[in-house]
Amino acid sequence: MKNLNKKLKSSIFSVGIIALSLITVGQIVYASTKDPGSKDDPIVTLSYIELKLEQLKDYIDQKSFSSNQPQPNKPTENSTFQVVEIKRGQSLIAGAGTEIILRSGEAVAVISQLGGLSDVTGAKDLKKDEKIPANHLLIVPRDDGRGVHALTDSFLLVKGGYTIN
Numbered sequence: 124m125k126n127l128n129k130k131l132k133s134s135i136f137s138v139g140i141i142a143l144s145l146i147t148v149g150q151i152v153y154a155s156t157k158d159p160g161s162k163d164d165p166i167v168t169l170s171y172i173e174l175k176l177e178q179l180k181d182y183i184d185q186k187s188f189s190s191n192q193p194q195p196n197k198p199t200e201n202s203t204f205q206v207v208e209i210k211r212g213q214s215l216i217a218g219a220g221t222e223i224i225l226r227s228g229e230a231v232a233v234i235s236q237l238g239g240l241s242d243v244t245g246a247k248d249l250k251k252d253e254k255i256p257a258n259h260l261l262i263v264p265r266d267d268g269r270g271v272h273a274l275t276d277s278f279l280l281v282k283g284g285y286t287i288n
Contacts, residue, residue, distance in 0.1 A: 204280040207287075209273045214288045216270040217263040221283030223270075225255045228277025235267040 204224070209215050214233055217223060223240075232240045232249040240249040244259035255261065255271060263269045263283070271279065 202282045204282045207279045207281045207285070209271070209277050209279065209287060211273055211275050214270055214272040215279060215281065216268055216286050216288060217281070218284030219263065219266040221263045221281065221285055223261040223263070224259065224280040225257050225261075225271070226278045226280055227257070229274040230255045230271045230277050230279075231274060233268070233270045233272050235265070235269050237265060237267055238269075240269055240271075 204222070206226075207215065209230075215223070216233065231252045231254055234240065234249075234251045238248060239251065239253070240255075241262040241264060242249050242256070242259050243262055245256060249255065249261070252272075261271075266284075270285070271277075
């Protein structure tokens, strides 16, 4: 009986070792079939995060600077007035804080739903299609599509960001 009990314990121990070995091998095989960084692999590595951040940056850059959109003229830190010519029928759409002075020609105000152009010299707000007086300082308060539309070939002094359409 003692011998049988010893054989039974030995058999159970052997079966346990074999089962544990199979479970370990199965886990190793299962783990090696997962793609690192996939939704099935719960471990996130620094390289995976950096890859995703780079892809996000490229996507944002691509959407921000589409080739079929006009590129705005970015103001520099020490902005000075630039002489800008716009032809009859063109519009200069200004960015927030841009200053405009009509030097020659005829132009009208382009406004947005939030208001018109601030005529600092005339101490008033220019409304839609209102003629812009020559040599008046205009300030665009927001980057929301406000600007100047030329009725004739016109020269402007502009300080700040803008696009010409």
